[in-house]
Amino acid sequence: MAGLESTDAQYRQNPFKRNWLVTGSWLVLAGYLVFSFNAMGLTWDRFIHGLGIADQLMARMFPPNFSRWELLLSGLAESMEIAIIASVVGIFLSLFFGLFAARNLMPNWVTVPMRGFIALCRTFHPVIIAILFVKSVGFGALAGILTLIVASIGFIAKLFAEAIEEISLKQVEAIRATGAGFVSLILFSVMPQVFSRFIGFSTYQLDSNLRNSTMVGIVGAGGLGGTLFSAFQRFDYDFVAAILMSIIALIMLGEALSNVVRRIFN
Amino acid sequence: MTSAQVNIETAPFLEIKGLEKAYTPGNLILKGIDISIVESGIVAIIGPSGTGKSTLLRCINRLIDPTAGQIIFDNMDLCKARGQQLRKLRRQVGMVFQEYNLVERLTVIENVLTGRLGYMSSLAAWRRKFSQQDINTAFELLDAVGLTEHAKKRADSLSGGQRQRVGIARAVMQNPRILLADEPTSSLDPKTAVEIMELLERFAQQKNIPALVNIHDVSLASRFAKRIIGMSDGKIVYDGSPDGITDDHLKQIYGGESWLV
Numbered sequence: 202m203a204g205l206e207s208t209d210a211q212y213r214q215n216p217f218k219r220n221w222l223v224t225g226s227w228l229v230l231a232g233y234l235v236f237s238f239n240a241m242g243l244t245w246d247r248f249i250h251g252l253g254i255a256d257q258l259m260a261r262m263f264p265p266n267f268s269r270w271e272l273l274l275s276g277l278a279e280s281m282e283i284a285i286i287a288s289v290v291g292i293f294l295s296l297f298f299g300l301f302a303a304r305n306l307m308p309n310w311v312t313v314p315m316r317g318f319i320a321l322c323r324t325f326h327p328v329i330i331a332i333l334f335v336k337s338v339g340f341g342a343l344a345g346i347l348t349l350i351v352a353s354i355g356f357i358a359k360l361f362a363e364a365i366e367e368i369s370l371k372q373v374e375a376i377r378a379t380g381a382g383f384v385s386l387i388l389f390s391v392m393p394q395v396f397s398r399f400i401g402f403s404t405y406q407l408d409s410n411l412r413n414s415t416m417v418g419i420v421g422a423g424g425l426g427g428t429l430f431s432a433f434q435r436f437d438y439d440f441v442a443a444i445l446m447s448i449i450a451l452i453m454l455g456e457a458l459s460n461v462v463r464r465i466f467n
Numbered sequence: 468m469t470s471a472q473v474n475i476e477t478a479p480f481l482e483i484k485g486l487e488k489a490y491t492p493g494n495l496i497l498k499g500i501d502i503s504i505v506e507s508g509i510v511a512i513i514g515p516s517g518t519g520k521s522t523l524l525r526c527i528n529r530l531i532d533p534t535a536g537q538i539i540f541d542n543m544d545l546c547k548a549r550g551q552q553l554r555k556l557r558r559q560v561g562m563v564f565q566e567y568n569l570v571e572r573l574t575v576i577e578n579v580l581t582g583r584l585g586y587m588s589s590l591a592a593w594r595r596k597f598s599q600q601d602i603n604t605a606f607e608l609l610d611a612v613g614l615t616e617h618a619k620k621r622a623d624s625l626s627g628g629q630r631q632r633v634g635i636a637r638a639v640m641q642n643p644r645i646l647l648a649d650e651p652t653s654s655l656d657p658k659t660a661v662e663i664m665e666l667l668e669r670f671a672q673q674k675n676i677p678a679l680v681n682i683h684d685v686s687l688a689s690r691f692a693k694r695i696i697g698m699s700d701g702k703i704v705y706d707g708s709p710d711g712i713t714d715d716h717l718k719q720i721y722g723g724e725s726w727l728v
Contacts, residue, residue: 369571371564371566371568372568372569372570372571374530374564374568375562375564375568375569375570375581375634375637376570376581376584377530377557378528378530378557378560378562379557379558379581379582379583379584379585379637379641380554380555380556380557380558380559380560380584380585380586380641381554381581381584381585381592382554382584382589382592383589384589384592384593385584385587385589385592386584388592388593389570389573389581389584389592390570390581393570393571393572393573394570394571394572396572397572
């Protein structure tokens with residue numbers, strides 16, 4: 202069959218052929234980058250000049266000044282309190298919200314509004330939510346706590362819901378067949394399947410909340426961020442350095458705490 | 468059986484009348500099933516895959532809602548039961564699954580104890596407050612199925628045969644008035660399959676309750692069952708003793724004859 206042979210020759214080409222669409226896309230990206238650098242005046246000289254300023258800043262930051270350690274410590278304590286309260290409340294609420302958003306266990310009229318609410322919680326960056334709360338409940342830790350609760354729900358309620366949607370329904374079916382009620386069903390067939398993942402998500406959220414709790418203060422929602430912001434504004438760069446180092450210590454402490462929690466529950 | 472003989476003792480354990488189920492309207496999977504289970508012991512339901520055997524069993528404990536018909540159990544129509552009432556009926560129906568359906572991350576003994584959840588309040592369940600009597604019963608059941616030394620192991624560390632034993636112990640833990648087993652042996656090797664059937668037979672005798680067993684292995688069915696119900700295309704085509712079943716029946720149930728040696 203002569204006809205088949207010619208189509209064969211065309212069919213049996215090198216499979217690693219150049220794809221002009223992909224090549225073209227790379228070229229467009231490269232061109233756009235060059236254009237953007239030019240548009241913003243980002244040149245090598247500008248970069249070198251920037252390094253000089255950074256050098257001055259570094260010189261003023263070191264040695265760090267811990268003389269106002271009481272202020273530092275109280276800010277640090279407040280940040281940690283904000284993070285832990287927000288994590289506990291946020292995770293607790295997310296347990297329920299995640300369950301109500303799980304499409305394999307709940308009817309549509311429950312999951313659709315719940316998913317909408319969770320998505321809404323995740324829509325805005327915590328800074329924007331913090332500003333909103335500062336305006337609505339006033340300056341201080343309460344605004345920070347509310348901000349991080351919203352952020353926690355937006356993030357882990359969604360992860361919880363997804364974890365629940367991936368469970369094996371066979372186990373659920375078996376527990377349902379014993380005549381167990383809905384609460385028992387969740388406790389004995391859903392929770393065992395998702396618990397260790399929930400712990401993982403929760404420690405991650407605690408970590409994230411600790412980080413963010415030092416940020417919400419910048420817009421007046423309590424914690425160390427406020428102290429940091431005013432130190433910046435007064436050019437107290439040595440105190441800024443002290444604050445930054447304390448934040449690093451706090452985050453590392455959180456990391457250690459997460460590991461302990463994970464080890465306890467695994 | 469004359470009506471005079473139907474007193475309290477011989478009243479059927481389970482009476483299914485005109486049961487129909489359609490997953491999509493008009494497409495009947497069960498086309499009017501009538502079964503009366505009067506005797507204790509194993510009743511085997513045989514038939515090819517996709518003929519509605521699993522659907523039938525799942526209608527009995529209402530894991531699936533039937534479309535029409537009646538299921539009389541404990542003097543109540545299971546088809547009409549709702550909420551609390553349904554759960555109370557369900558806890559008297561022990562179910563054994565083809566793929567065991569154990570809660571993988573719970574231990575063996577915890578899995579057996581879940582058989583009592585139908586008898587516990589949500590609060591008690593949340594506090595893991597199983598009565599000492601239940602705990603003793605659970606361990607006795609593990610002794611009976613020969614898994615005592617595995618009690619504290621996680622369910623996902625067991626072999627198939629061991630898991631099915633746990634599944635049976637969980638079902639018996641409910642103190643059921645009837646056992647349902649959906650292809651309990653088809654994921655198992657022939658020797659283990661026989662052991663599982665022996666176990667079901669033993670519990671059915673001990674508790675003096677019927678055990679409805681879906682099974683596609685005809686010889687295994689004939690060996691253990693006092694009564695065989697043959698299903699084909701959503702209907703019952705044979706209902707009687709294993710001795711009465713002929714090649715003609717089997718041809719009608721499974722179709723073809725090349726597999727009949």
